[in-house]
Amino acid sequence: MSNKQQTLKAPISFSGKGLHTGVSVNMTIRPAQADRGIVFRRIDLEGCPEIPALCDYVVDTSRGTTIEHAGNRVSTIEHVMSALWTLGVDNAVIDIDAAETPIMDGSAREYARAIVETGLEEQEAERKYFQVTEKMVYTIPEKGVAIILFPDDEFSVSLHVDYNSKIIGNQYATFNPGDDFSVKIAPCRTFVFLHELEPLMKMNLIKGGDLDNAIVVVENPVPDDQLEHLKKIFNKPDIRITGGYLNNLELRFNNELARHKLLDLLGDFALLGQRIKGRVWATRPGHFANTEFMRQLKRTIRKAGEKPRYYYDCRKPALYDINAIRHMLPHRPPFLLVDRIFHCDETSVAGIKNVTMNEPFFVGHFPEEPVMPGVLIVEAMAQCSGIMVLRSVPDPENYSTYFMKIDGVKFKHKVVPGDTLQFEIHLLEPIRRGVALVEAKAFVGETLACEATLMAQIVKNKK
Structure with a gap:
């Protein structure tokens, strides 16, 4: 990957519906100057307020990553952030006319495809890297969550998920230098357990969710009356359960769910605002753990930045006396x-x-x-x-x-x-x-x- 910052060669646009809001969304990702970072711009609001895509502004991680600045927010940003950052985009302005990004097919496949087809433009400014020099750990012991960052010269991720599910089982996924994100990670779709659907609907969420943009995991046998209820919810008369999944007859990868968790992690890690040279090991990560770890990492970077960069030697002549x-x-x-x-x-x-x-x-x-x-x-x-x-x-x-x-x-x-x-x-x-x-x-x-x-x-x- 280039050591120079990069942006898109041309704007790219997407339309779809928000996963949780269900509203129609139009989103255009535009090239931006060096050191701009990735910024969302709410063009549907007066003054087109901007929301920097940084962990400092994360306000909610319950079912996706939401950022907010000056009272303006945008949610479910992890998929587009994952595609942009991992494919090498350092600077972009994302014009969006709603409070949530389009879910597309539940993965980052369309985002990645458009970025690759459009191509990137190298900029003069150098990339900013955080070089990991010692092991860093974030854990939530009661939930079995652990994210560990080890020193390394390149960025890589090894990830493990285990939800005590007889359908999912133990799944592992990796992303190493040289791997093609567009092929290996981007196509992997979001997932939800069947028993989570009703509570989410009662919370007024997943209004835009359907069986075309999410994998629904079915752990236990489903009675006929519940199946009929599901047909009404999704407005699909042919709902059936195949291999423990609702209407998803074929997974894109046998470890698609772990790969999707890795996709989310890459998107949340992008909110650090600079690239990492280090090796990640993650167990049962989620948006809360990912973004909290980035906050912890940012505090470490800021603390390291609280020392002078330049050394004053009184024996040397002054540049300006x-x-x-x-x-x-x-x-x-x-x-x-x-x-x-x-x-x-x-x-x-x-x-x-x-x-x-x-x-x-x-x-x-x-x-x-x-x-x-x-x-x-x-x-x-x-x-x-x-x-x-x-x-x-x-x-x-x-x-x-x-x-x-x-x-x-x-x-x-x-x-x-x-x-x-x-x-x-x-x-x-x-x-x-x-x-x-x-x-x-x-x-x-x-x-x-x-x-x-x-x-x-x-x-x-x-x-």
Whole structure:
């Protein structure tokens, strides 16, 4: 698989009904720029709100995976996510005119077929990978659920299901590097036990379910009156039980149910938002366990990201010393809060501030317990960001940067006299019309002191 991000060469569209809502759905998957990720867009709602396909936004896993953002949701996303992510699509915008994706035939076969036929386009940006370095475990002991992630150089899955069913038995499925998802996994359909049908219907679910888009497992003999009832439910006069399955005369694989669980797992793992280099062993996985494990993994990634990426060496010459900074920024003492820039490129910058007792704010904040005000740490990060964005203009001394928005500010460690604050700023998207959106972090040593997402605009100074 390519180490570059990929998107579709052209849009692809699907129509069908939602499994649980039963409503007619039109869905178009469109190419998207690098680093966009996979995003659902509810075009049936005012403003076409977007819902990022990330585990942070999972709100329900009872009979499928549902994500929600700002009060807008889309459900049963696992099949289309599985097809997109596993076949190599990193970036796509999915326009959908309902709250649920179309179930199609209960598998990801049609999704996979369309993706393969349309083809992918390689993008300039590098793929993001999480390299597993130690064994990670998620379990629900009372349900026999276990997902274990082992270190490896490539991604693979081995999966086992056992529902104490004499029809299903023990089933195993694997997905290894080089396997063809379109052939091996995508055609495998969703399944349900017959005894689950009535409760699901009473919960106002599976309105779009029928014997053409689901495998119904029949464990025990079915009385004639129940069979008649099923004929009315599905509006099919010829319902019969064959080999323990309702009207499914032939499975696509002898372990189709395990393969479908693997399909679901791949779709839920895609919600991590970056690819995994590791080997997965899963026993009786489900949407709840899959997405909770991804949340756990994301916390691990975030924790690893709470350390500086760049190493400051005071013995090396500054990239920009205080005189160069004064030339670029309009700020002056006592409000110039960056002393040195030691790294800068097109998308990131790193600098420092030496915090001393001579800072004027320590006179009142606080006289007996001097602490650097959090708002000034944010201001210092913004000044550091300004240096990065002002490099894009030929005469930075004639421009200023102004805050437009500050989001997600967290203060995690107090800053006191004697500390050296290290700032790291990363551009989250290309600068457009003078507007920059950045991720900003401030460290004391290897300890994260503050983080925020900042938006600012470059404005030319009035003469």
